[in-house]
Amino acid sequence: MSATPPAPNPVFAGLGTTIFTVMSALATEHGAVNLGQGFPDEDGPTTIREAAAKALRDGPNQYPPMMGLPLLRQALARHAKRHYDLDFDWEREVVVTSGATEALTDCLIALLSPGDEAILIDPAYDSYRPIIESVGAKAIGVKLDEDGWRLPLGDIAAAVTKKTKLVVINSPHNPSGRVFSRAELEGLAAIVRENNLLLICDEVYEHLTFDGLPHIPLISLPGMRERTVRVGSAGKIFSLTGWKIGWIMGPAALMNVISKVHQFVTFTTAPALQIGVAHGLDHEQDWYLELPRQFQKRRDALVAGLKTAGFRTMPCEGTYFVTADFSPLGVNEDDVAFARRMVLQQGVASIPLSVFYGKEAPTRFVRFAFCKKQTTIDDALARLNAR
Ligand code: PMP
Ligand code: GLN
Numbered sequence: 376m377s378a379t380p381p382a383p384n385p386v387f388a389g390l391g392t393t394i395f396t397v398m399s400a401l402a403t404e405h406g407a408v409n410l411g412q413g414f415p416d417e418d419g420p421t422t423i424r425e426a427a428a429k430a431l432r433d434g435p436n437q438y439p440p441m442m443g444l445p446l447l448r449q450a451l452a453r454h455a456k457r458h459y460d461l462d463f464d465w466e467r468e469v470v471v472t473s474g475a476t477e478a479l480t481d482c483l484i485a486l487l488s489p490g491d492e493a494i495l496i497d498p499a500y501d502s503y504r505p506i507i508e509s510v511g512a513k514a515i516g517v518k519l520d521e522d523g524w525r526l527p528l529g530d531i532a533a534a535v536t537k538k539t540k541l542v543v544i545n546s547p548h549n550p551s552g553r554v555f556s557r558a559e560l561e562g563l564a565a566i567v568r569e570n571n572l573l574l575i576c577d578e579v580y581e582h583l584t585f586d587g588l589p590h591i592p593l594i595s596l597p598g599m600r601e602r603t604v605r606v607g608s609a610g611k612i613f614s615l616t617g618w619k620i621g622w623i624m625g626p627a628a629l630m631n632v633i634s635k636v637h638q639f640v641t642f643t644t645a646p647a648l649q650i651g652v653a654h655g656l657d658h659e660q661d662w663y664l665e666l667p668r669q670f671q672k673r674r675d676a677l678v679a680g681l682k683t684a685g686f687r688t689m690p691c692e693g694t695y696f697v698t699a700d701f702s703p704l705g706v707n708e709d710d711v712a713f714a715r716r717m718v719l720q721q722g723v724a725s726i727p728l729s730v731f732y733g734k735e736a737p738t739r740f741v742r743f744a745f746c747k748k749q750t751t752i753d754d755a756l757a758r759l760n761a762r
Contacts, residue, residue, distance in 0.1 A: 384509060386505050386508045386509045387505065387509070390505060393501055394411075394501065394726055394727070394730045395411065395412040395413075395501075395726070396412075398411035398412060398714065398718070398724050398725070398726055399411060399412045399724070401715065401718050401724060402718060402724035405718050405719060405722065406722065407718045407721075407722040407723055407724045408722060408723050408724065408751060408754050408755040408758065409724045409744075410677075410723060410724060410725055410743040410744045410745070410747065410751075410752075410755050411714075411724035411725055411726045411742075411744065412726070412744070413549070413616075413694075413695040413696060413744045413746060414616045414617075414744075414746065415614040415616070415695075415746040415747065416746075416747050416748050416751055417614060417748060418614060418615065419613035419614035419615045419655070419659075419662070420613060420655060420659045420662050422654060422655075422658065422659060423613055423615070423651045423652065423654055423655040423659060424615075424651065426650055426651045426653075426654035426655075427647045427648050427650060427651030427654075428647070430646065430647035430650040430651070431647035435646070436646065436647070437646075438642070438643050439643050439644070439646040439649065440643070441634070441637070441638050441642055441643055442466075442469070442470050442471065442634055442637075443469065443470060443471025443472075443622070443643070443644065443649060444471070444646060444649045444650065444653065445465070445466075446649070446650065446653045447471055447622075447649045447650070447652055447653040447656075448465040448466070448469040448470075448471065449465045449653075450652075450653040450656040450657050451463075451465070451469050451471075451607075451622055451624065451656065452464075452465040452468075452469055452624075453656070453657070454656045455592075455624060458581075458590075459590075459592050459595050460595070461592065461594065461595055461624075463624050464627065467627040467630060467631070468624055468625060468626065468627050468630050469622060469623075469624050469630075470622060470623045470624075470630060470633060470634050470637055471620065471621075471622050471643075471644050471649060472620075472621045472622060472623060472637060472641065472644060473619045473620070473621065473641045473644045473645075474608060474610065474619035474620065474621040475577065475579045475606050475607065475608035475610075475621035476502050476619070476621070477619075477621060477637070477640055477641055478606040478607075478608075478621040478622060478623045479502060479503065479506070479543075479575065479577060479606055480502070480506050480636075480640060481623065481633050481634075481636040481637045481640060482575045482604055482606065482623060482633055482636075483503070483506045483507055483510065483512075483543075483575070484506065484510055484636045484640075485629070485632045485633040485635065485636045486540065486541055486573055486575070486604075486629070486632075486633075487507060487510050487512040487540055487541070488510070488511075488512070488540070489510065489511030489512065490511065490512065490513075490538060491512040491513070491538055491539075491540035491541075492512065492513045492514075492515050492536060492538040492539045492540065493507045493512055493513070493514055493515065493539075493540060493541050493542070493543060494515050494516075494517060494531060494534050494535070494539060494541070494542045494543070495507075495514050495515065495516050495517070495542075495543050495733070496516075496517060496518075496519060496526065496531075496542075496543070496544060496545070496548070497516035497517065497518045497519065497731065497732045497733055497736075498518075498519070498550050498551065498728050498731030498732055498736075499516065499543070499545070499731055499732075499733075500545055500549055500550075500577065500731070501730065501731060503543050504733065512540070513538075514733060515534050515539075515733075516732060516733035516734065517530045517531050517534050518530070518732070518735070519548075519551055519553070521737055523689070523690055524548070524551040524552070524553045524689060524690060524698075525553075525559065526555050526559040526562070526563060528559070528562040528563065528566065531563065531566055532566050535566065535570045535572070539570065539572060540572065540573060541572055541573035541574060541575060542563070542566075542567055542572060542573075542574050542575070543574075543575045543577065544563060544574065544575070544576055544577070544593065545576075545577035545578075545579075546560070546576070546577075546578065546590075546591075546593075546693075547578075547580035547581070547583060547584055547590065547692065547693030547694045548693075548694065549579075549580065549694050549695070549696060550694075550696055550698060550726065550728055550731055550742040551689065551696075551698055552689065552690065552691035552692060552693060552694050552696045552697050552698060553690060553691075553692055553693070554584045554585075554588045554590065554692040554693040555591075557591055560591055560593055560596065561596060563593070564593060564596040564597075564598070564599050567599070567602065567603075568598045568599070568602070571602075572602070573602050573603070573604075573629070574593055574594075574599065574602060574603040574604075575603075575604055575606065576592065576593045576594065576603060576604070576605045576606065577606050578590070578592060578605050578606060578607055579606065579607060579608040579610075579611045579621075580611055580693055580694045580695070581607060581611075581612070582611075582612050582663050582664070582666065582667060583611065583666065583667050583670060583693050583694055583695065584667060584692060584693040585667055585670070585671040585674060585691070585692055585693055586671070586692065588692050588693065590693075592605050593605075594624075594625070600626060601626045601628070602626075603625060603626075604623055604624065604625030604626075604629055604630070604633065605623070605624050605625065606621065606622070606623055607621060607622050607624075608620070608621045608622075609621070609652040609655065611695075612655070612656075612663050613652070613655050613659065613662070613663060614666070614746075615651075618648050618651075618652070619644075620644060620645075620648050620649060620652045623637075667693075670695070670745060670746055672749075673745040673746070673747065673749060673752055674691055674697060674745050676745075676749065676752050676753075676756070677697060677743060677745040677752050677755075677756070678691065678697055680752070680755075680756030680759065680760065681697070681699050681743065681756075681759070683756075683760055684756070684759040684760050685703055685704045686699035686700065686701055686703065686704070687699065687700040687702070687703050688700075689740070695744050695745065695746035696742050696743065696744055696745070697742070697743055697745060698728060698740050698741070698742050698743075699740065699741060699742075699743065700739050700740055701713055701739060701740070701741060702739040709727075709729065709738035710727035710728055710729050710737075710738045710739065710740060710741055711727045711729065711730075711738075713727070713741065714726065714727040714741050717741075717759075721758050721759055721761070722758045723755045723758050723759055725741040725742060725743050726741060726742040726744075727740075727741055727742075728740040728741060728742055743755075
């Protein structure tokens with residue numbers, strides 16, 4: 376008899392399937408309205424899809440350059456200049472990836488070494504932690520305050536040790552829906568500068584801010600250009616989440632190393648989709664600037680309906696999501712049980728927030744997605760408000 380084969384990496388062996396997949400499967404199984412996993416139920420611009428389809432038909436369909444098609448990297452540099460007055464050298468400072476998920480993985484692997492500490496803002500997007508741990512670094516979670524999801528600058532400063540290498544920040548923030556203010560971001564930038572740290576900014580919702588709030592890339596703040604990388608996603612800008620086209624922009628010295636990871640994670644990304652996204656960045660600005668106006672209306676409808684149903688909704692300034700405290704409903708169960716029961720009994724799927732925490736998670740919040748047609752939101756609210 377042969378011996379039991381060696382165990383795989385415990386970081387991943389110990390993980391379950393992502394909460395997004397679990398809740399979507401449960402929603403499908405029970406015919407629930409899916410306000411869990413964040414994806415729009417209407418696809419983005421036809422012109423982008425046509426540009427990609429033509430490129431797919433006409434070819435070439437061979438490996439594009441490792442860093443991404445020049446056409447897209449140039450369009451990304453123009454986009455950063457147009458919206459934030461940021462200058463990037465498209466040849467050395469922009470890398471195209473297969474989604475922001477790959478981009479974040481590339482950055483974390485490239486910038487962290489075993490024994491380093493990385494500060495995360497909890498609740499944190501679920502892909503950060505396992506990647507940090509898989510390189511032998513430690514994720515240190517600092518919690519947003521539970522009254523208004525404000526950035527806890529004092530706690531972040533207190534979490535810095537000699538081992539701290541970087542901070543990962545996501546603004547507009549998933550799952551909370553906050554868009555951090557200039558004062559909060561300046562406070563964070565000061566901590567990063569004073570402690571000589573690096574910063575990874577997940578900005579996938581950069582064009583999804585509401586009520587006229589600006590998106591402020593942290594790399595644009597004084598003294599941050601050489602120590603910050605920004606991550607974006609065409610999936611979110613153009614409602615094409617299945618395309619998985621993302622990017623990283625940052626100082627050449629860091630991008631040089633990050634691209635070394637990218638070359639061995641995916642090497643490159645489907646050329647036709649890159650051509651489609653380049654077309655969108657240059658020619659569909661009206662579309663992506665209009666999208667937040669549409670989603671803001673959906674947010675308002677969802678928030679109003681959730682309040683009628685008895686939830687205490689939290690501030691929502693951007694992203695696809697609003698969080699809600701269900702404790703006013705007087706139920707005696709945690710968020711995972713509550714979210715599950717809502718699918719089974721009321722036919723509405725959400726995402727429990729505790730899964731986004733490293734430790735000491737609150738268990739009274741769920742997240743609802745409003746990146747949906749008005750009719751989808753109406754259907755969910757009718758179910759939640761049915762007596
Ligand atoms: N970061 C955040 C905060 C997200 O919400 C998402 C969306 N799924 C991603 C990263 C990953 O983006 P992508 O789908 O481009 O990989
Ligand atoms: N980013 C999406 C969300 O937060 C889901 C991404 C995924 O399913 N991996 O809902």
